Amino acid sequence: MTLNILSSSKLKINLLTINYKQFLYCFIFLKNLNFLFNHKGFFICDNILNVSENKIYITLYVLIQHFKFLFYKRKSKVKFKVFYTKSLIKKISSLFYKQLFILKSNLIVFNIRLLNKQIKKVILKLLVNNFKKFKNILFIRRFNFFIDFLKMTALFLKAAIPLNTYVLFLGQIFKYLTKRHHNRFISFLKYLFQTLLTYFKTKLHLNPILGVKCLLKGRLRGKDRASSSIIKVGVIPVQSLGKKIFFHKIHIYTIYGVYGLKVWLYRL
Numbered sequence: 312m313t314l315n316i317l318s319s320s321k322l323k324i325n326l327l328t329i330n331y332k333q334f335l336y337c338f339i340f341l342k343n344l345n346f347l348f349n350h351k352g353f354f355i356c357d358n359i360l361n362v363s364e365n366k367i368y369i370t371l372y373v374l375i376q377h378f379k380f381l382f383y384k385r386k387s388k389v390k391f392k393v394f395y396t397k398s399l400i401k402k403i404s405s406l407f408y409k410q411l412f413i414l415k416s417n418l419i420v421f422n423i424r425l426l427n428k429q430i431k432k433v434i435l436k437l438l439v440n441n442f443k444k445f446k447n448i449l450f451i452r453r454f455n456f457f458i459d460f461l462k463m464t465a466l467f468l469k470a471a472i473p474l475n476t477y478v479l480f481l482g483q484i485f486k487y488l489t490k491r492h493h494n495r496f497i498s499f500l501k502y503l504f505q506t507l508l509t510y511f512k513t514k515l516h517l518n519p520i521l522g523v524k525c526l527l528k529g530r531l532r533g534k535d536r537a538s539s540s541i542i543k544v545g546v547i548p549v550q551s552l553g554k555k556i557f558f559h560k561i562h563i564y565t566i567y568g569v570y571g572l573k574v575w576l577y578r579l
Contacts, residue, residue: 352379490533522577529570
């Protein structure tokens with residue numbers, strides 16, 4: 312299953328430029344680049360773009376989706392990194408040429424950092440044992456997406472991806488569920504956050520998550536009126552400015568209407 316998420320992560324562009332046209336063209340260019348990568352099965356978890364002295368510097372943190380990984384593994388016996396970079400360069404070369412012409416730049420420095428290599432098999436096995444009971448409930452006919460979710464959770468535990476990318480994945484899980492599965496999704500979120508806070512903190516001693524608060528609002532269970540469901544695990548400080556509290560919200564468009572998902576995260 313391909314994730315058609317146009318803005319998978321916040322577009323990070325340096326704001327030191329005085330030329331507003333340059334900033335706008337860079338913003339559009341980075342958005343089109345995200346779309347091209349995502350359309351080919353390469354999910355961009357984070358990106359950075361800087362412009363300095365007629366040169367463009369781009370850094371992409373890419374996670375290869377599971378179905379694309381299997382496809383390239385079957386098709387080619389060449390080194391995987393060499394193969395996917397060559398195929399992508401052919402697809403996006405025209406976009407680069409246009410950007411050089413518009414911004415009157417001399418050079419584009421393009422850096423891809425592959426996040427699949429950062430995933431440890433030990434963490435992945437523990438995640439499979441903990442979440443395999445939800446495979447036939449929330450991931451019906453979406454096994455590849457279930458593997459992608461496990462990989463994203465492993466990266467999220469190591470703080471290798473931002474909160475907004477992980478929340479978008481949770482929104483994609485909810486998007487294709489029927490109304491009778493809304494209660495199971497809420498219980499899944501509660502079990503997920505409790506597992507992240509307690510189990511992996513004691514077992515693996517990873518970057519500890521001290522508290523998570525989640526708010527899901529909309530026509531839950533197919534009711535006529537909108538309602539909200541709040542999940543709170545751990546501690547979320549409200550009146551402290553020195554704590555690292557991350558927040559992100561998204562809108563999920565389904566056949567039953569629009570739902571809102573807000574997540575607060577307190578991490579050391």
